[in-house]
Amino acid sequence: MRISEPAPAKLNLALQVRGKMPDGRHALETVFAFCTDGDRVEGELADDVTLEVVGPFADGLSGDNLVLTAANALREAARVGQGASLRLIKNLPVASGIGGGSADAAAALRLLTRLWEIDPGHATAVAPALGADVPACLLSLSARGEGAGDKLALIDDPGIANTPVLLVNPLQQLSTGAVFARWDGIDRGPLGDWRAGRNNLEAPARSLVPAIGDILDWLVAQPGAIFTRMSGSGATCFALFADEPARDAAATACPGQWWHLATILR
Structure with a gap:
């Protein structure tokens, strides 16, 4: 059975660069918000992990896609014996500051957690290594981010929701x-x-x-x-x-x- 998962576009309502951290990454303070629209990831069980990319911005992506990296990282972390046939529907421009790759990877983590019926904690554990925005995109909820943007605190602001x-x-x-x-x-x-x-x-x-x-x-x-x-x-x-x-x-x-x-x- 094929299932699907949205990859909502990410917005930074504000972004303050504070300096550099000991690991070389930039220290940030930001407020994340997410849209109801974006890319979409579909998938079904298979023997191996594969990815097809379609959609208006499919040509802007290389074969070494972060969705595949996320899927393989989750498979290894959860010790899953199954694979998945994945399809990414790329509706958002590439390298555009709205979290496209991170949102796609996060959507793949959520989808595969459901498809493989594994503990969601595995997705949470592998997300930070995939990119600073992936933990926020995994939640896809309004949040304040610190550190490299991956230390998150959810916020409930009436000026954000449904705007x-x-x-x-x-x-x-x-x-x-x-x-x-x-x-x-x-x-x-x-x-x-x-x-x-x-x-x-x-x-x-x-x-x-x-x-x-x-x-x-x-x-x-x-x-x-x-x-x-x-x-x-x-x-x-x-x-x-x-x-x-x-x-x-x-x-x-x-x-x-x-x-x-x-x-x-x-």
């Missing part, structure tokens, strides 16, 4: 490593309320992809937009809207050279 949101991307891939390499190294203090926060990676991301600035300016100008920001290391930007009609009007007006997704925060 209409429009995601816009210039269809230019942006390397996370390249953006962090251009961070100015200045610790601007702890992250308070996400509404008053910032994304410290916006400036270096804009220096690499100037279209980010164009998108942010466009989003700010849309009627009904109440909050705009770049997500993660870019290049996807987003706006929260007062209501769905305002969001939908902005989606209709979005310039054709940009990818966009009208959705809702979980």
